[in-house]
Amino acid sequence: MGGDYAPESIVEGAILASSLGVNLTLFGNEDEVNRVLDGRDFSNIKIQHTEEKVDMGDKVASVLRKIPETSLGLAARSASEGDSDGVISAGHSGASVLVASKYLKRKGVRKPVLGTFMPTSDNPVFLLDVGANVDTKAEDLLMFAQLGSEFYSFWSGKKSPTVGLLNIGSEKGKGDRESAKAYELMEMNASAGEFNFVGNIEGRQVGGQGEEINVVVCDGFVGNVILKFAEGMAISLMTMFGSELKKSAKNNIFMPLAKSAIKGSLKNVKKRLDYSEYGGAPLLGLTKPFFICHGSSNPKAIFNAVKNMKNLIMRQNGEKND
Numbered sequence: 645m646g647g648d649y650a651p652e653s654i655v656e657g658a659i660l661a662s663s664l665g666v667n668l669t670l671f672g673n674e675d676e677v678n679r680v681l682d683g684r685d686f687s688n689i690k691i692q693h694t695e696e697k698v699d700m701g702d703k704v705a706s707v708l709r710k711i712p713e714t715s716l717g718l719a720a721r722s723a724s725e726g727d728s729d730g731v732i733s734a735g736h737s738g739a740s741v742l743v744a745s746k747y748l749k750r751k752g753v754r755k756p757v758l759g760t761f762m763p764t765s766d767n768p769v770f771l772l773d774v775g776a777n778v779d780t781k782a783e784d785l786l787m788f789a790q791l792g793s794e795f796y797s798f799w800s801g802k803k804s805p806t807v808g809l810l811n812i813g814s815e816k817g818k819g820d821r822e823s824a825k826a827y828e829l830m831e832m833n834a835s836a837g838e839f840n841f842v843g844n845i846e847g848r849q850v851g852g853q854g855e856e857i858n859v860v861v862c863d864g865f866v867g868n869v870i871l872k873f874a875e876g877m878a879i880s881l882m883t884m885f886g887s888e889l890k891k892s893a894k895n896n897i898f899m900p901l902a903k904s905a906i907k908g909s910l911k912n913v914k915k916r917l918d919y920s921e922y923g924g925a926p927l928l929g930l931t932k933p934f935f936i937c938h939g940s941s942n943p944k945a946i947f948n949a950v951k952n953m954k955n956l957i958m959r960q961n962g963e964k965n966d
Contacts, residue, residue, distance in 0.1 A: 645671070645673065645676075645697035645716075646697065646698060646733050646734055646735015646736060646740075647700075647734035647735055647937070647940070648700065648734075648939050648940045648941075649940065649941070649942070650672075650734065650735070651670075651672055651677055651680055652680050653941055653943050653945075654670070654734060654941075655670065655677055655680040655681060656680065656943035657941070657942075657944070657946020657947045657949075657950070658670060658689055658946065658950070659681075659684065659686065659689070659943075660943055660944070660946070660947040661946065661951065662686045662688055662689055664950060664951055664954055665954075666950060666954050667688045667689075668688060668689045668690070669690050669691070669692055669722065670689065670690070670691050670692070671691075671692045671694060671715040671716070671718045671722075672692075672693075672694065672697065672715040673693065673694070673697075674691050674693040677691050678691070692718060692722075694713055694714065694715055694718055696710055696713040696714045696715070696717075697714050697715050697716070698715075698735055698736045698739045699736070700736055700939060702736060702739065704736075704738045704739060707736070707739045707742060708742070711739075711742070711743055711746065714743075715735075716733055716735055716736070716739055716740060716743050717743055717747075719731045719733065720743045720744060720746070720748060721747055723747070723748060723934075724747040724748055724931070728932075729932065729933070729957045730932055730933035730935070730956075731744070731932065731933070731934045732924055732934075732935045732946070732949045732950065732953060733935070734924075734936075734937035734939060734941040734946065735939075737775055737776070737936050737939075740927070740934070740936050741776045741777075741936075744756055744927055744930055744934050748930040748931050748932050748934060750929050750930055750931055753930075754783070754784065754787060755777050755784055755929070756927050756928060756930055757776055757784075757791055757792070757864075757927070757929055758773055758774050758775050758776035758864070758867075758925050758926075758927050758928075758936060759772030759773070759774065759791075759792055759795065759925060759928055760774050760871060760925040760926075762850055762860075762871075762874060767800075767856065767858070769849075769857060769858065769859075769860055770792055770795070770796050770799075770859045771850060771860045771862070771870065771871070772788050772791070772859070772860075772861060772862075772867065773861075773862065773863060773864035774864065774868050774870070774925060775864045775867060775868035775871070776864050776927065777863065777864040778863065778864045778865040778868075779863075780822065780863035780864065781822055782822045782823075782825035782826040782828075782829055783829065784863075785809065785822070785823075785826035785829075785861055785863070786826060786829040786830055786833060787929070788861045789807050789809070789830055789833075789839060789841065789859070790833070790838060790839060791929055792807065792861060792928070793805055793807050793838075793840070793859055794928075795926065795928055796858050796859050800858075804839075804840040805839075805840060805858035805859055806840050806842045806855075806857050807830070807834075807839050807840055807841050807842065807857075807858070807859040807861060808841075808842050808844065808845035808849065808857045808859070809823065809826060809827055809830060809841075809843070809844050809845065809861050810844075810845060810846075810847070810860050810862035810866065810867075811827075811844040811845070812846070813844060813846065814843065814844045814845060814846060815844065816843065818844055819844070822863075823844075827844065830861075831843075842857065845860065847870070850870060851874075923935065923937065923946070923947075923948035923949030923950070923952045923953075924937040924938075924941075924945075924948075924949035924952070924953075925937075933956050933957060933960075935949050935952070937949050
């Protein structure tokens with residue numbers, strides 16, 4: 645029931661994902677879900693009814709009182725009790741973090757952290773935190789680095805991914821007090837062989853420029869701004885490219901000959917920049933996979949979230965991915 649276009653986008657995405665050979669449970673108002681299903685019957689989709697939900701405008705403090713019976717709370721409890729293998733939500737991100745912490749937090753993890761892959765020219769960069777925590781201590785940044793390195797290694801198979809701390813300069817001692825302290829902690833843990841810390845990095849390296857960085861660590865405020873800026877810039881760049889190509893086509897008689905090749909290349913670039921291709925961002929530090937999707941997720945994004953979670957669960961179980 646969460647998201648800007650719920651339940652329509654969520655249910656339609658689940659219908660698309662029903663072809664993936666997974667069993668899906670939709671937690672929410674049965675009448676509203678059935679309205680979207682419109683008589684279509686899917687043996688691998690079931691509904692668990694509740695009339696309680698977390699609205700996108702709800703304050704996190706007010707959510708605490710009604711969590712247990714909300715669609716979000718029931719989904720997390722289902723995973724914690726072993727009735728499902730993972731949770732996907734396009735709803736209130738703050739409430740998602742709260743619910744996940746209540747029911748699924750791993751022992752020894754103080755705060756779950758939200759990460760996402762940023763598309764670059766070569767290998768994608770895994771950026772965390774992108775919004776789960778906005779009041780971050782040095783010890784939290786250290787934990788983010790450990791969780792990010794662990795996840796990247798699991799996802800990619802790379803044994804020692806490089807981890808960088810996002811800062812205003814590459815020199816040691818840069819940034820605010822917590823960043824400087826986090827550097828010291830990461831350096832100490834890296835010396836003990838816990839992960840491959842390469843020091844401070846600057847913003848351009850999030851986009852894949854300079855030395856290859858696999859995991860970028862920052863607080864949730866900065867990470868969320870970077871993520872939203874990148875989404876907006878991607879849309880602006882594709883719009884500008886399209887506009888310039890139209891101008892070139894009018895002034896160049898040879899342009900029509902290259903049009904199909906250029907169009908195909910732009911389509912591939914657009915696909916790499918499209919958030920809906922990634923589905924959802926993993927919330928790390930939990931006992932079960934939990935994906936938080938964009939609030940404006942369309943059915944394609946939900947489909948890809950289910951597909952990516954299926955592959956993640958299969959990999960955890962030692963099975964071959966799709």
